[in-house]
Amino acid sequence: MKIAILGGDGFCGWPTSLHLSNLGHDVVIVDNLSRRRIDEELGANSLTPIQSIEDRIAAWHEVSGKTVEFKNIDVAQDYDALLSLIVDDQVDAIVHFAEQRAAPYSMKSPKNKRYTVDNNVNATNNVLTAIVESGRNVHLVHLGTMGVYGYGTAGMKIPEGYLDIEVVADEDKNGNPAEPHRVQQQILYPTNPGSVYHLTKVLDQNMFAYFAKNDQLRITDLHQGIVWGTNTRETAMDERLVNRFDYDGDYGTVLNRFLMQAAVGYPLTVHGTGGQTRAFIHIQDTVRCIEIALNNPPTRGDRVMIFNQMTETHRVRDLAALIAKIADAKVENVPNPRNEAAENELHVRNDTFLDLGLNPTKLAEGLLLEVTDIARKYADRADRSKIPATSLWTSNQQAGVPASVAGNK
């Protein structure tokens, strides 16, 4: 298959590109390298020494004998280049990672809110519109987030995208009055996004539903949990292939920041009570899920296929305790800069991927490797001032800087 990986230079996109290339697919990476520019803007950097996209691709060729192409295209802006790629390269499938993906970054300033909405909505709309214009029966696989469901007890396991509901109807099929009666329906699960970034994934989901209906596009939307882990079998083959590891307050997800804090001898900063429950998946499972999704496309005319792409849930304070134990660190509670409930339950269905053969890497197994092979190994590359989360959700919130290190900023 000819597969275009939009955002293929990023944390999920790079290992996915290598995984699919290794499986024998013809892979072209499309990326505008905006994520590397944001690193510069934030004065942050991947903990791991990632190579330029050209050097990475050259190293992959050397190691595997396989060729991955790279096109520098801004998917949100360079529509014509995107369309030409689909048509000229006869693309069969597109994996769409090309969005601004950090919730804290999306809340940092009015400019960041506007960039995130503009970039993400236009990227998705351009991809959809270009597929229609190309006339090709492309399968689009998009990376969404568990965060569209909102965090909170739903009274049930969160289903995969669609919710069974009943409404009370009082008209018959022809719109004539009838005795009140219950009608069953299945609807897109009502959304409750927790940040402007999550909001853009809600907007994406509505665009997908429309294009699947009006233009019979084949779309799979993967509602992914927080991805942890750094390397996959392919990126571990050569240090020049190493994947990025973000630990800064904006892009570093909770697990990475704990690992980093432990490695440099900081207390692990838990926001609020740490009662937030989150869904997780290892990067090795991410790339495998995308392989599975590509092998199981919807049929033309189907509604959007939605899978929950996560393998376990944990409370933040339990994660902190686990890492503190493995890495011999302390835990410290700081004010939560986010506008969210202090405690939440989270139960999630993920039957589809398990049924299709996913064999998850659990935290309990992989975590020690991350501590020793990544966090400790590269600890001297860390800039400690970048670890705290400082983006505020509303003007009422406080930054999550621990009292013990606030002076170090």
Next chain:
Amino acid sequence: MKIAILGGDGFCGWPTSLHLSNLGHDVVIVDNLSRRRIDEELGANSLTPIQSIEDRIAAWHEVSGKTVEFKNIDVAQDYDALLSLIVDDQVDAIVHFAEQRAAPYSMKSPKNKRYTVDNNVNATNNVLTAIVESGRNVHLVHLGTMGVYGYGTAGMKIPEGYLDIEVVADEDKNGNPAEPHRVQQQILYPTNPGSVYHLTKVLDQNMFAYFAKNDQLRITDLHQGIVWGTNTRETAMDERLVNRFDYDGDYGTVLNRFLMQAAVGYPLTVHGTGGQTRAFIHIQDTVRCIEIALNNPPTRGDRVMIFNQMTETHRVRDLAALIAKIADAKVENVPNPRNEAAENELHVRNDTFLDLGLNPTKLAEGLLLEVTDIARKYADRADRSKIPATSLWTSNQQAGVPASVAGNK
């Protein structure tokens, strides 16, 4: 009140501006005049001889003694100008009409799809973000559409924005297993947009829900039916104040195109069987509804207030028959260029506006005036070639050009 009318040079915005100015409010019109540029692009024009925004405003001052300001700002692009306006002019309320609003135009080409999404989403996001940044407790009134609900029998009257549902839960509040039990909830009515334009209103609705929740913005979203009629009490005060009348295949809504066809001696072209049922409201009632909405804002912290802003529903073929009778015209069926059901019922709740004192102008009363005072009066300004709807929803559809006039194109 200081009220900014975004899109105040348009069909709904102009009469709203005059109505609010006449009531004694301090009105500033914000518009980038994109609608006038689209007229040029389409080679179309308002049937009525609308004046430049400067001349309209000067005429209003002459007629009423009142001052309306005008700022040429692209709401989707000139964020800083928008923010300055809110802060410097101490804006209390914003009425947001500033979007590309024609479904056929939004489907005309990939470029039009992209323009519509980019313009409408960024306009709304800029308004919301600027209100947050301004720190002012602005009341935002937005014009949405009945089309977000989708057209089709829902088994009940379409409620005002929110739907009562029941789900079967099998967990208690703490996420522990429990006997299956029904849980009642109220959710945003599930959407089913029929065009890219309607899709953008779905995206808007999700942005509103988020900003009301995260930033406690006060927002009223008016789900409006198809607006008919041309003048209001204020625009009728002087011919230089006349409102626009669109009859072209893109911007002319079904009623206006019928009126125009009748006036120039064409058959009234009904798409498909004409079994589509639509919701309507007179422009005089639109301006009154906005006045009512401004007088009844939500409280800070409330969810988005959603009202259905329509006063009657009609099947397209019944409308055609009505106008054919009044204006002595023929009816002709043509292929439907839209991707939609041939026949649908539509029952809608509009209790809120009626309870708050709206006294609707019904079609049966106002239609004759439109035939004589607008369509016939200005018939010699009409460009007949612009009347047919030619935008196609998908590559499978056919243009709605009647056999009897196809040669005239």
